[in-house]
Amino acid sequence: xxxxxxxxxxxxxxxxxxxxxxxxxxxxxxxxxxxxxxxxxxxxxxxxxxxxxxxxxxxxxxxxxxxxxxxxxxxxxxxxxxxxxxxxxxxxxxxxxxxxx
Amino acid sequence: xxxxxxxxxxxxxxxxxxxxxxxxxxxxxxxxxxxxxxxxxxxxxxxxxxxxxxxxxxxxxxxxxxxxxxxxxxxxxxxxxxxxxxxxxxxxx
Numbered sequence: 001x002x003x004x005x006x007x008x009x010x011x012x013x014x015x016x017x018x019x020x021x022x023x024x025x026x027x028x029x030x031x032x033x034x035x036x037x038x039x040x041x042x043x044x045x046x047x048x049x050x051x052x053x054x055x056x057x058x059x060x061x062x063x064x065x066x067x068x069x070x071x072x073x074x075x076x077x078x079x080x081x082x083x084x085x086x087x088x089x090x091x092x093x094x095x096x097x098x099x100x101x
Numbered sequence: 102x103x104x105x106x107x108x109x110x111x112x113x114x115x116x117x118x119x120x121x122x123x124x125x126x127x128x129x130x131x132x133x134x135x136x137x138x139x140x141x142x143x144x145x146x147x148x149x150x151x152x153x154x155x156x157x158x159x160x161x162x163x164x165x166x167x168x169x170x171x172x173x174x175x176x177x178x179x180x181x182x183x184x185x186x187x188x189x190x191x192x193x194x
Contacts (some may be wrong), residue, residue: 001145002142013126016129017122017125019122023118027123028117028126028130031126031127034144035107042194047103047104049131053181055191062185077192079191081181082144082180082181085146088179089178091139092178094139094192095138095140095177096165096174097174099141100179
């Protein structure tokens with residue numbers, strides 16, 4: 001089991017699409033930057049086939065410092081959630097079949 | 102932002118790259134990420150976040166129409182954990 005990084009993705013753009021290494025690296029970098037910028041402007045991101053990145057506003061709720069046991073409120077915040085698309089879910093189910101049969 | 106809007110923004114950002122290269126790059130990036138998850142690999146994008154699979158134990162579900170019990174097998178579902186930079190960036194007022 002490995003872990004895919006931006007460097008692996010750039011390498012693939014270089015090998016498969018023939019982008020030069022600099023372009024490949026830059027376009028991967030901007031791909032994630034554009035998604036981040038859209039989310040930070042409170043704009044949902046919908047990548048059909050892969051999934052949606054949504055934003056949710058959470059109210060303040062009670063929390064606790066796990067070390068000291070002291071009660072500390074968790075402040076209201078906006079969080080990013082990811083909802084996988086149908087195609088991605090189906091692909092991952094095939095992995096499930098490999099693991100369980 | 103949809104996939105085609107993302108492509109437009111990337112085209113604007115990389116004026117010296119042919120549009121078809123940008124389109125192909127977006128498709129290849131998403132395919133590569135989906136394939137990694139389909140193999141059970143993690144994805145770690147620094148400053149953005151990580152994707153991994155979460156296990157769901159088998160359970161008995163119900164057909165909402167008929168109320169009939171349906172056994173559901175174990176499965177893995179994709180999960181995304183936003184990285185610190187992304188968390189901080191969406192959370193500024």
